Amino acid sequence: xTKQVLLTGGAGYIGSHxxxxxxxxxxxxxxxxNFDNASKDVPDRLEQITGQKxxxxxxxxxxxxxxxxxxxxxxxxxxxxxxxxxxxxxxVARPLDYFETNIAGIIILLQEMERAGLKDIVFxxxxxxxxxxxxxxxxxxxxxSHTNPYGFTKLTSEQILSQAQAADAGLNxxxxxxxxxxxxHPSGLIGDDPNSLPxxxxxxxxEVALGNAPHLNVFGTDYDTPDGTGLRDYIHVDxxxxxxxxxxxxxxxxxxxxxxNLGTGRAVSVMEMLKAYSAAxxxxxxxxxxxxxxxxxxxxxxxxxxxxxxxxxxxxKDVMDMCNSSWNWVQKNKSRNEMKGD
Ligand code: WQD
Numbered sequence: 001x002t003k004q005v006l007l008t009g010g011a012g013y014i015g016s017h018x019x020x021x022x023x024x025x026x027x028x029x030x031x032x033x034n035f036d037n038a039s040k041d042v043p044d045r046l047e048q049i050t051g052q053k054x055x056x057x058x059x060x061x062x063x064x065x066x067x068x069x070x071x072x073x074x075x076x077x078x079x080x081x082x083x084x085x086x087x088x089x090x091x092v093a094r095p096l097d098y099f100e101t102n103i104a105g106i107i108i109l110l111q112e113m114e115r116a117g118l119k120d121i122v123f124x125x126x127x128x129x130x131x132x133x134x135x136x137x138x139x140x141x142x143x144x145s146h147t148n149p150y151g152f153t154k155l156t157s158e159q160i161l162s163q164a165q166a167a168d169a170g171l172n173x174x175x176x177x178x179x180x181x182x183x184x185h186p187s188g189l190i191g192d193d194p195n196s197l198p199x200x201x202x203x204x205x206x207e208v209a210l211g212n213a214p215h216l217n218v219f220g221t222d223y224d225t226p227d228g229t230g231l232r233d234y235i236h237v238d239x240x241x242x243x244x245x246x247x248x249x250x251x252x253x254x255x256x257x258x259x260x261n262l263g264t265g266r267a268v269s270v271m272e273m274l275k276a277y278s279a280a281x282x283x284x285x286x287x288x289x290x291x292x293x294x295x296x297x298x299x300x301x302x303x304x305x306x307x308x309x310x311x312x313x314x315x316x317k318d319v320m321d322m323c324n325s326s327w328n329w330v331q332k333n334k335s336r337n338e339m340k341g342d
Contacts, residue, residue: 004075005028005029006071006076007031007080009061009081010029011031011038014082014181014241016045020241023052031055031057033056046189048187061083061084071115078252091149099149099153109121110164119170123175125178127177127179127233127261129151130177132147132297140260148295161173174247176260179262179264180201180235182326183237183325185237188329190329201270203326206330208285208286218288219270220290220296229270230270231299231300232268232299232300232301235263235264236321238325243307250311261307262302262307268319272319
């Protein structure tokens with residue numbers, strides 16, 4: 001076995017961090033990305049971090065011809081699949097685009113993997129599959145349901161993988177349910193780089209800290225939580241990336257398929273994150289209390305024990321690491337864009 005990985009969506013926020021972690025672990029990685037949701041200069045910045053020019057195929061996951069050519073031209077022994085649409089709000093507005101990219105995408109990928117004799121896949125899933133949970137700590141056995149088209153595509157993809165494995169026992173599958181990714185690589189060269197005003201909390205706090213938004217809108221202050229605001233399990237993107245390396249290694253060394261949460265097990269409120277980001281950027285960020293956001297739940301928090309048991313995975317970074325690294329990234333990214341005249 002060599003250690004050749006095809007990383008679909010590898011130029012995106014989470015994918016680029018997984019790329020760095022895989023290179024550091026000694027893997028050869030090919031990035032397969034259509035760059036719809038990634039800057040074209042990410043590969044150059046990845047080269048600055050890793051010291052080697054990334055192997056990049058600019059193509060769409062739905063482009064069977066490109067995918068087949070990719071598998072014919074290189075000898076992979078695993079795929080880590082992130083290429084997908086990922087906005088809950090957008091999925092409500094454009095469900096068919098989400099079904100096409102996220103569900104047809106994984107079907108085409110699995111068909112081409114089968115054709116190429118490839119057996120190992122790590123799949124990027126989401127805690128969104130837990131729907132509207134009441135449990136304060138979510139084990140993988142918690143009830144799943146879909147409350148939006150995005151969550152539907154993730155849950156359906158998990159079920160497709162399970163059915164594919166039932167038909168081909170040789171398929172080794174690692175399913176990783178992400179909680180709330182946050183933060184950035186310490187170099188400040190890669191990070192969450194949304195191409196419009198973001199919906200997610202951390203990138204929106206970054207916009208407030210940069211002065212691009214006047215204040216944070218706090219969606220709901222009447223939740224049944226200590227300070228009334230929503231609780232989430234934020235996980236540093238570098239911890240998340242390391243979870244993928246451990247998942248790939250578990251498939252490679254133990255052929256042990258798995259479905260695990262990737263989270264810290266610690267719930268943090270909106271107001272706690274606002275306070276932490278204020279400390280990171282060195283000034284008190286303003287906020288305005290707003291009504292609850294449609295579709296939001298009181299708490300999403302992982303029971304992280306299975307990932308520890310199966311993968312030996314534990315998070316190492318805390319909320320301040322997330323906010324400090326995010327602030328470092330957005331400041332450097334802003335100066336880079338100003339120098340480019342963006
Ligand atoms: C976090 C908390 C908001 C913005 C989403 C997706 C999920 C995953 C991660 C892909 C909530 C509050 C937010 C703001 C706020 N993505 N908030 N003001 O909704 O937990 O999860 O991103 O896999 O699938 O659903 O993340 O960052 O949007 O919200 O008060 O301007 O911050 O109400 O309590 P969420 P989020």
